Amino acid sequence: MKISKYAFLPIVVFLFSVAALPLISVNPAWAAEDEEKVLVHAKFPDFKTARKALRSFETIESDYSKGYLVMKLTHEEMDILTQLGFLLEEQSPESLSRLLSATRSATRAASQTGIPGYECYRTVEETFAAAQSIADDYPDLAQWIDAGDSWRKTQGLGGYDMMVLKLTNSVVPGPKPILFITAAIHAREYTTAELITRFAENLVQGHGVNPDFTWILDYHEVHMMLHTNPDGRKKAEAGQLWRKNTNENYCSFFSSRRGADLNRNFSFSWGCCGGSSNWQCDQTYRGNGPASEPEVQAVESYVRANFDDHRGPNDDDPADDDTSGIYLDIHSHGKLVLWPWGHTEDKAPNGAQLQRLGRKFAYWNGHSPEQSIGLYPTDGTTDGVGYGELGIASYTFELGTTFFEKCDYFEKTIVADNMPSLIYAAKVVRTPYLTPAGPDVVDLTVNSADSQSSPVSAGALITISATINDTRYNNSNGTEPAQQIRAAEYYVNTPAWEGGLPKAMTAGDGTYNTAVEHVKATIDTTGMNPGQHIVFVRGQDADDNWGAFSAVFLYIQ
Secondary structure, three states: OOOOOOOOOOHHHHHHHHHOOOOOOOOOHHHOOOOOOEEEEEEOOOHHHHHHHHHHOEEEEEEOOOOEEEEEEOHHHHHHHHHOOOEEEEOOHHHHHHHHOOOOOOOHHHHOOOEOOEOOOOOHHHHHHHHHHHHHHOOOOEEEEEEEEOHHHHOOOOOOEEEEEEEOOOOOOOOOOEEEEEEOOOOOOOHHHHHHHHHHHHHHHHOOOOHHHHHHHHHOEEEEEOOOOHHHHHHHHOOOOOOOOOOOOOOOOOOOOOOOOHHHOOOOOOOOOOOOEOOOOOOOEOOOOOOOOHHHHHHHHHHHHHOOOOOOOOOOOOOOOOOOOEEEEEEEOOOEEEEOOOOOOOOOOOHHHHHHHHHHHHHHHOOEEEEOOOOOOOOOOOHHHHHHHHOOEEEEEEEOOEOOOOHHHHHHHHHHHHHHHHHHHHHHOOOOOOHHHOOEEEEEEEEEOOOOOOOEOOOOEEEEEEEEEOOOOOOEOEOOOOOOEEEEEEEEOOOHHHOOOOEEOEEOOOOOOOOEEEEEEEEEOOOOOOEEEEEEEEEEEOOOOEOOOEEEEEEEO
């Protein structure tokens, strides 16, 4: 196991590294440990600076369309943002209560489910019950695994098991590449656990019905820790702006600021670079040592047990190009897709590949793709155990516009925008540093040459068609190059990684010469057994990059 060389540097190095950052001329906010924070309405000068500030300071709301953030800041932090061109207006303390209770209504009695006022979000207990139901209803596809204990459970104070929902078709043997997702590590971020729970439900309900969901679960694994801070989440479900775990040994037993920030407590780069606080009452308090908190111990142990180490001992050692596995940590808010590093402005050794996949995720969800570092570093975060130690492609999604997101926005925007990003992650997890360089398969269809009906008789000629597109990246923060399409191919029933035989597809106009090509092929179904069959399709660009597979069913009478 690698531990970053930064993990045990003396405090003087922390302070020096912060002071050296070009965008800040003063120490971070926690230097004024006893100063009360002020609620401010902050009009930002530009989107790039706004997003960096959002990652660095406590931000309650992010409304990019209207050009402002709502933030809780010390006077020192206010000085920093003023120097960067923000226009700050102090708000009354009552404004925060009105903001957080704006949609919290007395609808609990009517529905009796969900968080009061936010019934689209299941409680911890309801989320765990849903996961248990998935495991019960789909025993060949799902397992509900105990991966450890929350802080309160370790103390005999109730608490929760740190549970992981594992999805894969156990009938199909492995080994299989793994997509690992954590959610709700910050308790007040309502959208995260619900989004991932719905992703799990979509996958199992779609197996055998949706061709992509079917092959994903047949040949890949999806592991989800739906609540990574369940003790803290119960505080947030009561309407408290709770971020950390509930460790009563930090700050004060009676304080809503007690606990450790679990996303500053991971071993790799813990406390290294001025990206966390050593004051117990601060919202970014890192705990009393690397992985001191049982919730973080559960995550680190699970990741190390399920992924191999693909990175050398030095910080500048890249992971192998064919490294499998992806780790997604789902947060809110800010509409961001982030990748390592967060503890330094240096690029990660796999920086170009991480950027490429990040821009692909951001194509689907419309978020801004960026390296994790903000106005100042963040250290001891989840990507440390994923990428820092093991070389796994690791990302943070920041969903939406606020912690207590309204259900209407969640249902219509967050779910719709982010579900395709999660599906894409599950598709490319076998080679996440290679596959995103290739083109996507779009609008894949199958029909009979004799009839549009389905199923068809054995011996019928089946036409499959698709669009192969190499341009689908989010280029809002830099540009990912597009290549001409070179080829497309299909496999019937047996995919490439299982030794299937490829069959070439032809360009619709007869020539592959653009970055977006319509392709087609004819399949002779003579000798095919009755029942459901699956056809896998992928495209290749001029740089020899094969993109992600998409699939379609065909049915033989």
